[in-house]
Amino acid sequence: MSSRNHGFTLIELLVAVALALIVLFAASNLLISSSSSATNLQARNDMAQEGQIALNYIAANVREAAYVYPNGTTLNLGGGDTTRRPGGGSWVVGNTNAPILAFIKAPKDVPPSDPCVHPVTGALDNEDACYKFVAYYPVLRSYWVNHISAESQNYPGADPANGDRWLLVEYRRNILANTLPTMANLGILNVASGSGKILLDYVQPAVPNLQPLFTVQADSPQTPGNVRVTMNFSMNRLASGKEVTIPARPSPDPATWTQTLSAAPRNIGTLAP
Structure with a gap:
């Protein structure tokens, strides 16, 4: 009795191709999902580390403060692009929509x-x-990116998806004198000719109920033990189309979105009257 080898019919081939495509599609989706998850995890880890470093750095500098500018103080940092207030106008200590900490x-x-x-x-x-x-x-991230040279070391890189986030900027200026600054001349110090440098990227902008980025508690006159600065950090970034937040947000209420650290200056009272 003779036997005959049969080939695949057209229907069998079509079914096999369809099954292969389904498996390939599922595998590619799994790969894309895994890659996106890995990207988000890396972004979260980087943001958490950078945020903690920035918090500790600011707290260490606050502890060395001899005077902290109180709520209501208007500060002129000049008109440069690295000192532009979100929304424009002057910097005012205690303003929650465009917070500033100065000392x-x-x-x-x-x-x-x-x-x-x-x-x-x-x-x-x-x-x-x-x-x-x-x-x-x-400073608004999109403003900084559009006004600072891409060749500058102070350039964070274009990231249009996160243009509405904030950059946290540090501004320093030496007070060129060999004598103690006096409390009387703090308001007329020339601090308007410096420039800012990026300290932290992807800071959450102000929204209703979000704790202010900085709060200052200080009696007048300032004396040792009666001044405290609180930093309320929240970070937010879109990475691979998904929102990454630091710290994790337990609820939609912005009041729960911040990581808080307080510091008390230890050189208060050392300035001349």
Whole structure:
């Protein structure tokens, strides 16, 4: 009895191709999903680490403050692009829509023979011996990207999906003097000729019920123990089409979106009257 080998019929081939396409489609979706999850996890880890570093850095600088500008203080940081307030206008301490933290940082312990300003030339001689004006504030990410050169080390990279997020910026200016700043001249210090540098990316902009980025509690006059600065950080980024937040958000209520750290300055009372 003879046997005959049969080939696949057209219907069998079509069914096999359809099944193969289904398996391939499912596998590709799984691969894309895994890749997206890995990207989001990496973004979350990076944001958490960078946010914690920024919090600790600001807190360390606040602890060295000799004076913290109180709520209601208007500050002129100049008209440069790195100091542009979200929404425009002047910086005002205590404004929740465009918060700013500003203080006078005390110098490091250095010998009198190594002063801030050279006694003859009047030029900066030793930065560690200088009192410093320090400020932290947000700038809209899209504004910064559109106005700062892409060749600059201070350029965060284009990211149109996150253009409405904030950059947290640090602004510093040495107070060029070999004598103590006085409480009387704090309001007329020339601090408007510096520029800001990015400290942290993807900061959550102000929304109703969100804790302010900075809050200052200070009596007047400021005395040791009666000044405290609180930082309320929240980060938000779209990565691979999904929202990544730091810290994790337990509810839709913005009041639950922040990570908080407080610091008390330890050099309050060292400035001259």
